[in-house]
Amino acid sequence: MKDETNKITFKGTAEGLVIIIPEQMDTDLVIKQIGNKVKAAEKFFRGAKLKVLYRGKELTEQEEEKLKDVMVKNSGVIIESINYELYEPPIVEEKHTQASGIPFRHIFFKGLDEGPCKFVRGTIRSGTRVLYEGNVVIIGDANPGSEIVASGNVIVMGALRGMVHAGADGNRQAIVVALKLSPTQLRIGDIITRCPDIPEEIQSRPEMATVKDGVIYVEPL
Amino acid sequence: MGEVIVITSGKGGVGKTTTTANLGTGLCLLGKKVALLDTDIGLRNLDVVMGLENRIVYDLVDVVEGVCRIKQALIKDKRYDGLYLLPAAQTRDKNSVTPNQMLKLCDDLREEFDYIIVDCPAGIEQGFKNAIAGADRAIVITTPEVSAVRDADRIIGLLEANEIRKPLLLINRVRPVMVKKGDMMSIEDIIDILAIDLIGVVPDDENIIISTNRGEPAVTEDKSLAGQAYRNVAKRIMGEEVPLIDLSGQDGFLAKVKKLFGFRSA
Known part of the structure; x- marks a missing residue:
């Protein structure tokens, strides 16, 4: 669990880069970790133009600036914008997946006529x-x-x-x-x-x- | 916020399930939203007594294991709005649930219902510990038999040790004629030994057997004396002051005629 609460996730989407920051994570640690992460993928980021969205922990403007700096410094990425995105986990439509011990499947048991x-x-x-x-x-x-x-x-x-x-x-x-x-x-x-x-x-x-x-x-x- | 009441006895066969069904229905008839919770995993009966057995899809173990939501597992009664049953699993055992999970379940149900009546299994092992985990109040059932009273005494001790203060006593299957003859313990004798407050006395009544087998709680039958007693207990749970029914004179000529009528019309 500890790893989960202190782990930053990067996601590439059509709109740009999405960074998911755990809410209770320390800001300095956030910036340090993102710096390391970006550095590790320096080749990928260098020269790329990116819009950055982040979810989870909300940062102040100064902190956003700091984050931008660290990303640029570590990889040479060009950041067009950096914004907070309010993200609510999608409500999963629940289905009866299982009523009595065997889960529902897309491919049914084939031996109705002849089988085990x-x-x-x-x-x-x-x-x-x-x-x-x-x-x-x-x-x-x-x-x-x-x-x-x-x-x-x-x-x-x-x-x-x-x-x-x-x-x-x-x-x-x-x-x-x-x-x-x-x-x-x-x-x-x-x-x-x-x-x-x-x-x-x-x-x-x-x-x-x-x-x-x-x-x-x-x-x- | 609802109140969680556990119905327990220690000894088996004294009427816990019957009482749970009747009190739940009785409280519902008084306009309350009630959930019945069967914690007798592996030996479930409450669904049969309520006549809801064929409606079970999910059960208590499915809820605590997260297979389904509470609302999916709650079975709406076929006769009364505002009465729901959360059945126990039949193919599992008491160790499938922990007291902490029960506590959480009771707290979740509290938000939706006025009263949550928990049917406790016989015995003092895991099932009992699960059943009392989330309870605010307890009703201890006993019959006027030495063995049942002995077990009730043990249960009261355990309830008090688990911080469920002031359990209430319900004496079931009293036969006034036998008491009068001195062949059965009287209500006073039992209270003298157990030293807790009495919430009701339910007479021995053939109608209970009939209604239990039919899956229809006796509390709904106007003619049933036991039904009347359960209606009174339900009122007392809600804080109303209702005198005990006068049982003397029952089983006499008049009662026999009444019984005959009750039997015919039933």
């Missing part, structure tokens, strides 16, 4: 998470409170009552099949759905969940 597959025998109980880069087959039940997260398809040869996430890398092509499909929550790719709050009549037939037009559909097999 994990078989799990026995009941998946509450608090257990099955996480796999590929397809998952559960031979048994998945109870409420359990989580099955797979980048591929999920097949449950039993009752699926827990949370399931197929195509967890963002792939909407993945499917979920269970002999009894009544998950607490069903996710395919970036879509999340849940059962209606009013329980429907209990059916015990195998069903398959797929995504069509951005909506998860559940149909009997």
Whole structure:
């Protein structure tokens, strides 16, 4: 961390040179460091005409002059102007990058039709998470409170009552099949759905969940 | 600035989660903005009792690990505005969170909510330490059983050692008929041992089991006696003076008829 707070960064942009000065850094040190930095790249700077912007610590006019001097002296650069730029870090638009253990990717898992597959025998109980880069087959039940997260398809040869996430890398092509499909929550790719709050009549037939037009559909097999 | 109240007991199964759900809902019904915080990582229940299990995407551990923002993890209640739940993680354990992280989380929630009700896990280990880390006040739950009272006593000691002064006592699952017969500890006996202020007495009530299984807190049911008791506790938390419900005479003929009605209409 100490290095970060005492480190000056140079950035070349279309408008000229941008110098990022850590706010709590001592001014003398700033000038000294910039001098050294410029000297190290003397060849690059010599004779070049530059507009300089700096961010972070705000300097007084005298200090700006001093900075200009030191840069010119150390490299022979021609500085056209030197200005402070108020810079606010861009607000990063947040996206759901990950909902359940496998990060969303641009290139999805390719083995939906044919590829790696994990078989799990026995009941998946509450608090257990099955996480796999590929397809998952559960031979048994998945109870409420359990989580099955797979980048591929999920097949449950039993009752699926827990949370399931197929195509967890963002792939909407993945499917979920269970002999009894009544998950607490069903996710395919970036879509999340849940059962209606009013329980429907209990059916015990195998069903398959797929995504069509951005909506998860559940149909009997 | 909101107030953080931890619901704790030491012993398991005395009604911490049920109380958290009911008091939270009760305070919300009184017009407050309430967040329920489940700290029972690995054995979460509050989401089930609130009927919000199928809405969980992010949880408490995701928030403290910075996977998501608090607002993304807070689940809005399906019935009441101003009531939110921050669920615990199920596939992790108590050591996934530190008391310092909990303290920060509570401080962040304080800005948004009037009351933050923390559901504490049973035991006195890491989970308990996490739960009380950010608390201003504590409500200790006990049932009229010697073992529960013993554990409550231990918990009160630990709370005081952690600078949570003046914990309040809530006695749960009281059966007046048994008390009258001398088969159950009376409220006076319990207060005599624990020597802290009483915030409420909740009678044993079948409706609680029904409502818990349905995922709807009993506090919303007018007919439920336990619901009435929880409504009163919520008022007392807000500083209102409400007398204890008179439990004598309950379980008598009239109560049986009432129960029958309550059961039918439920």
